[in-house]
Amino acid sequence: MDGVGIMKGFTHFISGVALATFSSQxxxxxxxxxxxxxxxxxxxxxxxxxxxFKVARFFSKEDYIISPKPVNMNLQEIADTVAEAxxxxxxxxxxxxxxxxxxxxxxxxWQQYLLSYDDHExxxxxxxxxxxxxxxxxxxxxxxxxxxxxxxxxxxYHSYDHESYVDIFSGPTFGFKKRSDGSIEAxxxxxxxxxxxxxxxxxxxxxxxxxxFGLYNGDWHLATLYGSVIAxxxxxHIIEDQFGFMGSNLFWPFTKERHIGLHWMRSxxxxxNFITVWIAVIMIIxxxxxxxxxxxxNTSFVEYLGYVFFLPITILISVGFIINKLLKPQKxxxxxxxxxxxxxxxxxxEN
Amino acid sequence: MEILIYLxxxxxxxxxxxxxxSLPAVHIYNVASVVVIFFGYITAKFPFFIHNxxxxxxxxxxxxxxxxxxxxxxxxxxxxxxEASAWMVFPGQKYLMMRRxxxxxxxxxxxxxxxxLFLLLMFPLAPKFxxxxxxxxxxxxxxxLSLIIAYMVMSEFPKGGDxxxxxxxxxxDAWKSLSAGILALILSGFMGMILVYKPIxxxxxxxxxxxxxxxxxxxxxxxxxxITSNTIIPxxxxxxxxxxxxxxxxxxxxxxxxxxGFAAVFPLVTGGIGGLLAGHATAQRDEKVxxxxxxxxxxxxxxxxxxxxxxxxxxxTRGGMAWMLSTVYIPKGQYxxxxxxxxxxxxxxxxxxxxxQISKLTIKLIEKVLYQHISIVTLIFLILLIYFITGLxxxxxxxxxxxxxxxxxxxxxxxxxxxxxxxxxITLNMLGYxxxxxxxxxxx
Numbered sequence: 140m141d142g143v144g145i146m147k148g149f150t151h152f153i154s155g156v157a158l159a160t161f162s163s164q165x166x167x168x169x170x171x172x173x174x175x176x177x178x179x180x181x182x183x184x185x186x187x188x189x190x191x192f193k194v195a196r197f198f199s200k201e202d203y204i205i206s207p208k209p210v211n212m213n214l215q216e217i218a219d220t221v222a223e224a225x226x227x228x229x230x231x232x233x234x235x236x237x238x239x240x241x242x243x244x245x246x247x248x249w250q251q252y253l254l255s256y257d258d259h260e261x262x263x264x265x266x267x268x269x270x271x272x273x274x275x276x277x278x279x280x281x282x283x284x285x286x287x288x289x290x291x292x293x294x295x296y297h298s299y300d301h302e303s304y305v306d307i308f309s310g311p312t313f314g315f316k317k318r319s320d321g322s323i324e325a326x327x328x329x330x331x332x333x334x335x336x337x338x339x340x341x342x343x344x345x346x347x348x349x350x351x352f353g354l355y356n357g358d359w360h361l362a363t364l365y366g367s368v369i370a371x372x373x374x375x376h377i378i379e380d381q382f383g384f385m386g387s388n389l390f391w392p393f394t395k396e397r398h399i400g401l402h403w404m405r406s407x408x409x410x411x412n413f414i415t416v417w418i419a420v421i422m423i424i425x426x427x428x429x430x431x432x433x434x435x436x437n438t439s440f441v442e443y444l445g446y447v448f449f450l451p452i453t454i455l456i457s458v459g460f461i462i463n464k465l466l467k468p469q470k471x472x473x474x475x476x477x478x479x480x481x482x483x484x485x486x487x488x489e490n
Numbered sequence: 491m492e493i494l495i496y497l498x499x500x501x502x503x504x505x506x507x508x509x510x511x512s513l514p515a516v517h518i519y520n521v522a523s524v525v526v527i528f529f530g531y532i533t534a535k536f537p538f539f540i541h542n543x544x545x546x547x548x549x550x551x552x553x554x555x556x557x558x559x560x561x562x563x564x565x566x567x568x569x570x571x572x573e574a575s576a577w578m579v580f581p582g583q584k585y586l587m588m589r590r591x592x593x594x595x596x597x598x599x600x601x602x603x604x605x606x607l608f609l610l611l612m613f614p615l616a617p618k619f620x621x622x623x624x625x626x627x628x629x630x631x632x633x634x635l636s637l638i639i640a641y642m643v644m645s646e647f648p649k650g651g652d653x654x655x656x657x658x659x660x661x662x663d664a665w666k667s668l669s670a671g672i673l674a675l676i677l678s679g680f681m682g683m684i685l686v687y688k689p690i691x692x693x694x695x696x697x698x699x700x701x702x703x704x705x706x707x708x709x710x711x712x713x714x715x716x717i718t719s720n721t722i723i724p725x726x727x728x729x730x731x732x733x734x735x736x737x738x739x740x741x742x743x744x745x746x747x748x749x750x751g752f753a754a755v756f757p758l759v760t761g762g763i764g765g766l767l768a769g770h771a772t773a774q775r776d777e778k779v780x781x782x783x784x785x786x787x788x789x790x791x792x793x794x795x796x797x798x799x800x801x802x803x804x805x806x807t808r809g810g811m812a813w814m815l816s817t818v819y820i821p822k823g824q825y826x827x828x829x830x831x832x833x834x835x836x837x838x839x840x841x842x843x844x845x846x847q848i849s850k851l852t853i854k855l856i857e858k859v860l861y862q863h864i865s866i867v868t869l870i871f872l873i874l875l876i877y878f879i880t881g882l883x884x885x886x887x888x889x890x891x892x893x894x895x896x897x898x899x900x901x902x903x904x905x906x907x908x909x910x911x912x913x914x915x916i917t918l919n920m921l922g923y924x925x926x927x928x929x930x931x932x933x934x
Contacts, residue, residue, distance in 0.1 A: 148645045149770040156637060170629045173921045178636045185644050193668065197651055197661040271584075274777075309651075409741055409779075416748070428626045435625035446619075454611055459740035 155184020155372030166430035183372035214287035336387035345370025503552025518557035601785020670901030679914025706891025746786025754794035761791035
């Protein structure tokens with residue numbers, strides 16, 4: 140669960156800002172009146188995740204809390220408990236939330252375990268020991284790992300990903316709930332991208348902004364602009380998230396379920412985020428220039444894109460290629476050996 | 491002969507920076523100010539300087555290049571980061587505790603080389619782009635800085651909230667660190683307002699005005715933490731190579747250049763903020779990418795900002811080094827631009843090699859002397875530094891700043907919030923609210 144939305148936060152923020160700059164009036168207000176209307180685009184761009192990670196997360200109720208022991212970790216017990224929760228969700232026809240706690244081994248060491256589902260089966264695998272950077276510490280043979288399985292009466296439908304990693308910081312929560320076809324959906328982080336990630340809520344915030352600024356200023360045209368920036372910033376976040384796996388509850392409170400994402404990328408993927416940030420920055424510069432009272436450059440949009448997007452991307456890819464060619468195979472094993480030594484010492488300390 | 495003099499200047503500049511950058515909290519701008527003051531004396535003794543002040547230029551470039559690469563060493567090994575390094579110290583210190591402090595220093599210095607590569611790539615493009623960028627945002631800096639403040643507040647992730655208890659108990663537990671972060675931002679902002687409107691040193695020494703605040707906010711709390719936490723530094727491993735692939739380096743150069751470039755080009759945006767942005771444009775889970783990107787960002791911020799001064803027909807004075815050099819020399823034409831680029835590249839290579847040796851020496855030091863003792867000596871050094879540069883008023887500012895700087899340490903919140911010391915007063919001034927707030931605070 141760590142980091143879900145952390146990196147994307149900046150992407151959403153800058154996207155909200157970029158969207159706001161498409162209005163000439165917004166730019167002119169910012170330039171002449173020192174208005175902070177653009178900042179609202181950024182604030183509401185990041186707000187859906189703020190609501191989830193700083194508020195909703197703490198009010199999610201958990202029916203089962205699984206806290207595996209660091210020594211002699213009982214994988215079967217974990218699998219059995221999850222299976223019991225799934226069957227309970229089926230028999231009682233209500234959502235059952237299960238929190239899987241992480242297993243901390245040392246100051247910067249975690250025992251990873253993985254949870255996955257088959258049609259009628261919960262599968263728990265023991266992963267490697269990792270540090271907070273998710274670097275594997277010590278020996279790890281993926282071909283020879285401990286596995287526990289537990290059968291369920293109900294059929295399981297898993298909407299998010301094939302395997303869920305439980306490793307660093309606080310672990311994930313799964314919400315098990317009955318679907319219309321009778322199967323049980325394993326919903327990853329049921330408190331995330333639910334009510335907070337709704338286009339309807341974005342419109343509602345926009346309306347609130349419209350009313351507040353309208354009543355305060357009496358200028359309803361300006362109020363419309365404020366409302367649009369707020370709703371636009373909030374909505375672009377939801378739309379961007381929809382490119383990922385998890386999806387969002389797009390029309391809460393009218394819909395109750397998440398709409399599955401397009402599965403084009405993951406929220407933590409570096410390159411899509413980086414490219415989005417880059418494009419947003421490019422659009423901000425383009426819009427600020429064209430709508431300001433004095434233009435710093437006059438060029439066609441295609442030529443501009445060539446200079447600020449295609450040229451740097453080509454350079455970056457070329458640099459990456461050259462570095463890749465120049466770098467000799469590194470002594471990965473040496474690094475692993477050092478880490479292994481540290482691990483064994485920490486284990487001795489624990490004992 | 492001329493080339494040899496340039497090379498000698500670059501080498502001596504890098505060596506001088508190597509000495510001072512290894513000391514905690516000694517900013518290279520302070521060293522440079524002494525260099526400029528003694529410039530008259532030097533030119534009298536060595537007349538060739540009069541005919542070619544570009545020798546001084548190369549020397550000062552080497553100073554800042556060396557600083558931006560070598561200053562990583564005290565940040566990681568002595569736990570006394572400057573403002574621009576504070577953001578990367580956590581993974582650096584973590585590596586230190588894993589016996590890999592040397593790796594951390596080298597990884598971050600590789601970022602410095604990446605920064606030099608970025609400047610080289612920008613070399614043909616900069617004369618056109620930089621001035622355009624500055625013109626575009628000239629009248630828009632108020633909201634740009636406000637965006638940074640808004641992002642700093644909104645992007646902090648709650649620490650805690652995993653306690654067993656009611657939902658509200660978990661909520662309040664998580665919000666402890668967030669509230670402390672916001673408090674640190676506001677208090678440091680207040681301090682910044684006081685320092686801007688009631689400076690403790692003359693205006694022509696404005697960088698020194700902020701020195702006690704920066705040392706108090708960033709360096710001293712870290713040193714105090716080192717003293718009180720009874721940290722025992724494990725024996726350090728000195729490896730022959732570090733495991734980094736092309737994808738990591740490319741991503742780090744991209745992200746670090748974006749953050750550092752933003753800080754270098756935009757007035758009043760500091761290296762620390764550039765580092766924050768670089769960090770958030772990088773995959774958080776990959777500590778190596780993160781550390782490289784911080785090295786890139788720091789290099790591009792310090793060196794890139796100075797480099798703007800040499801762009802033909804533009805001569806943007808951004809940062810302390812450019813202001814100091816501009817008092818004795820204004821570059822004209824293409825030639826200084828080429829010399830400046832060459833100086834950056836040669837000095838960066840030299841500084842990288844020196845950094846390896848200094849890291850090894852520092853490791854020997856921390857292995858022989860108890861870390862607490864080093865930290866106590868560092869603390870005394872920092873206090874004396876503030877006192878000798880800014881006197882008793884500076885010392886009082888330093889103490890007050892330490893109090894504020896300890897808030898994120900105690901509550902485990904983000905230290906970059908302390909950059910409110912610069913961001914808040916400058917943003918308020920840009921938006922036209924500065925004098926109103928100053929009046930409200932009784933400062934004018």
